[in-house]
Amino acid sequence: MSDLYPITAGFIPLLDSALLVVAKEKGFAEEEGIDLTLMRETSWANIRDRLAVGHFQVAHMLAPMPIACNLGLTPLASRTIAPLALGLGGNAVTVSNGLWAEMEKHGAEPDLDPARSGKALKEVVVGAAKAGKTMLRFAVVHPHSGHNYELRYWLAACGIDPDRDIEIVILPPPLMADALGAGTIDGYCVGEPWNTASVMLGSGRIATVKAAIWRGSPEKVLGAQAQWAETHPEALTALLRALYRAAVWCSDVVNRDELAALLGSPAYIDRPPEWMLPALSGKIDIGGGQVIAVDEFFVPLAKAATFPWKSHALWFYSQMVRWGQIGHSKENEKIARETYRPDIYRAALEPLGVALPGANAKVEGALEQATPVGSAGASLTLGPDGFFDGSLFDPDQIDAYIAAQTGQGRA
Amino acid sequence: MTAQSLAILVIDENRIRASIIEEGLRENGHDNVTVVHDIAGIARTIAEINPDVIVIDLENPNRDTLENMFQLSRAVKRPIAMFVDRSDRASIEASVEAGVSAYVVDGLKRERVKPILDMAIVRFNAFSHLARELEAARSELEDRKMIERAKGILMTSKGLSEEDAYALLRKTAMNQNRKIVEIAQSLVTAAGLLGEEP
Numbered sequence: 355m356s357d358l359y360p361i362t363a364g365f366i367p368l369l370d371s372a373l374l375v376v377a378k379e380k381g382f383a384e385e386e387g388i389d390l391t392l393m394r395e396t397s398w399a400n401i402r403d404r405l406a407v408g409h410f411q412v413a414h415m416l417a418p419m420p421i422a423c424n425l426g427l428t429p430l431a432s433r434t435i436a437p438l439a440l441g442l443g444g445n446a447v448t449v450s451n452g453l454w455a456e457m458e459k460h461g462a463e464p465d466l467d468p469a470r471s472g473k474a475l476k477e478v479v480v481g482a483a484k485a486g487k488t489m490l491r492f493a494v495v496h497p498h499s500g501h502n503y504e505l506r507y508w509l510a511a512c513g514i515d516p517d518r519d520i521e522i523v524i525l526p527p528p529l530m531a532d533a534l535g536a537g538t539i540d541g542y543c544v545g546e547p548w549n550t551a552s553v554m555l556g557s558g559r560i561a562t563v564k565a566a567i568w569r570g571s572p573e574k575v576l577g578a579q580a581q582w583a584e585t586h587p588e589a590l591t592a593l594l595r596a597l598y599r600a601a602v603w604c605s606d607v608v609n610r611d612e613l614a615a616l617l618g619s620p621a622y623i624d625r626p627p628e629w630m631l632p633a634l635s636g637k638i639d640i641g642g643g644q645v646i647a648v649d650e651f652f653v654p655l656a657k658a659a660t661f662p663w664k665s666h667a668l669w670f671y672s673q674m675v676r677w678g679q680i681g682h683s684k685e686n687e688k689i690a691r692e693t694y695r696p697d698i699y700r701a702a703l704e705p706l707g708v709a710l711p712g713a714n715a716k717v718e719g720a721l722e723q724a725t726p727v728g729s730a731g732a733s734l735t736l737g738p739d740g741f742f743d744g745s746l747f748d749p750d751q752i753d754a755y756i757a758a759q760t761g762q763g764r765a
Numbered sequence: 766m767t768a769q770s771l772a773i774l775v776i777d778e779n780r781i782r783a784s785i786i787e788e789g790l791r792e793n794g795h796d797n798v799t800v801v802h803d804i805a806g807i808a809r810t811i812a813e814i815n816p817d818v819i820v821i822d823l824e825n826p827n828r829d830t831l832e833n834m835f836q837l838s839r840a841v842k843r844p845i846a847m848f849v850d851r852s853d854r855a856s857i858e859a860s861v862e863a864g865v866s867a868y869v870v871d872g873l874k875r876e877r878v879k880p881i882l883d884m885a886i887v888r889f890n891a892f893s894h895l896a897r898e899l900e901a902a903r904s905e906l907e908d909r910k911m912i913e914r915a916k917g918i919l920m921t922s923k924g925l926s927e928e929d930a931y932a933l934l935r936k937t938a939m940n941q942n943r944k945i946v947e948i949a950q951s952l953v954t955a956a957g958l959l960g961e962e963p
Contacts, residue, residue: 525830
């Protein structure tokens with residue numbers, strides 16, 4: 355054991371910590387020469403702080419978080435890179451039973467369709483404002499999270515101003531279901547199993563999913579402390595290989611029940627394994643006795659799910675600008691682009707014969723169907739990707755995208 | 766301004782630790798100290814007492830909520846930022862290590878905040894030490910109880926003497942390179958599942 359390279363990784367109890375958990379528990383880390391220690395944390399702030407002071411070399415991070423760190427948007431930030439994504443999808447939007455009943459009156463159907471449910475929500479919001487009722491309150495886990503940007507994107511595209519028409523608060527994932535049940539909030543966007551939690555407890559209904567709002571989008575990444583990564587390239591490479599092999603294991607349906615049990619165990623999420631199964635199987639129990647099959651609800655491996663696309667980094671950056679978290683400049687855009695490191699990913703995984711995308715960025719929304727793409731070596735299929743409202747994000751046209759959104763989104 | 770004039774808010778779900786911190790602050794001449802254990806309604810508390818310094822434990826799952834509130838809530842009159850003393854990396858590490866963090870209002874001088882954070886670090890460490898000792902004593906007692914139960918099961922099911930039951934547990938533990946209490950735990954769990962426990 356003594357010749358193994360020690361790496362300590364922080365994580366938050368969420369389903370998409372799966373790759374880290376499996377890399378450790380199924381021996382992939384050890385086989386790659388890594389002695390991987392996983393430390394469960396209670397807040398993203400702790401993850402950030404402990405990465406900054408060197409307690410952690412790497413961590414399970416919200417995909418926009420390393421970008422926010424490098425842009426100086428958070429206290430005690432250290433330079434952080436994202437050399438690998440920890441899968442695609444995995445989030446949903448859950449609303450209280452009361453709000454769902456209101457939405458149903460305005461045409462919402464139990465089909466997870468973001469356009470239909472968003473339209474109904476808009477009607478409810480307008481009606482409540484006319485009647486002088488208090489604003490609806492939604493929760494997300496962090497201001498620099500895919501949840502915050504997806505929720506806002508969905509609301510704005512449905513004509514709801516997320517800053518004026520509703521209130522958005524920050525809550526830790528494991529408290530969401532309780533807060534919804536207690537009536538403190540009316541809805542939330544969070545990763546699994548914390549949507550399923552409300553359905554199982556009978557306090558909420560799943561209204562729509564990330565996999566429908568922005569198809570094929572990343573949720574968490576592996577964040578690595580940049581200075582450590584620069585001085586320990588071999589250890590990082592070994593870890594990326596272990597995580598990739600963990601992704602292969604997670605994607606095999608034969609392992610599903612074992613994965614659910616592993617994630618549910620007390621050291622990790624500490625909840626019933628049945629709570630993990632909807633996300634892992636894509637059969638989402640949305641409440642009210644209805645189960646909807648969602649293509650690619652959570653994707654650990656396929657569609658280059660672990661590839662750190664620069665177009666993903668830039669979309670998150672565009673939303674930071676859109677919602678006033680930072681001003682747009684070429685310098686900031688460069689910082690965001692360079693936070694995601696497909697070069698490190700390629701160098702680590704090419705020797706394994708892994709199917710790699712030909713480019714480091716893509717036009718988000720360009721692929722309407724699953725499409726085989728030219729890649730180095732093995733075959734690779736990408737897409738469908740893109741946004742539910744049909745708009746495209748071309749990272750080469752980011753100025754125009756930001757201009758259009760900040761003009762329209764904040765009007 | 767004197768030390769006394771600083772308004773300090775301590776947020777800690779652990780009541781014992783919170784009172785240890787409060788006592789430390791008062792001993793150092795700070796008498797404008799408010800302690801809360803629950804962040805429900807925290808925005809109003811902050812608006813009312815208008816704190817200069819906020820001390821919070823890192824175990825608190827609501828840190829993200831608080832940081833966001835400090836950044837943009839209308840309830841907070843002055844901008845509040847995490848106390849990061851860039852000139853003193855060791856003190857940042859010590860604070861994260863101890864499990865405590867301080868937030869200060871914009872413009873407050875480091876000389877005034879540093880002693881507060883240093884005191885909190887010392888007290889947090891003292892508390893952890895105490896808690897670890899208690900935990901060790903408690904788990905030792907529980908381990909002994911678990912081994913007693915496992916012995917009882919073996920004595921009943923295999924007709925062993927107490928001494929032989931213990932010897933069997935110890936031998937199994939050595940063979941499997943595990944602790945005796947782990948073997949005892951497995952045995953008790955298995956017996957419970959099979960309905961064999963007396």
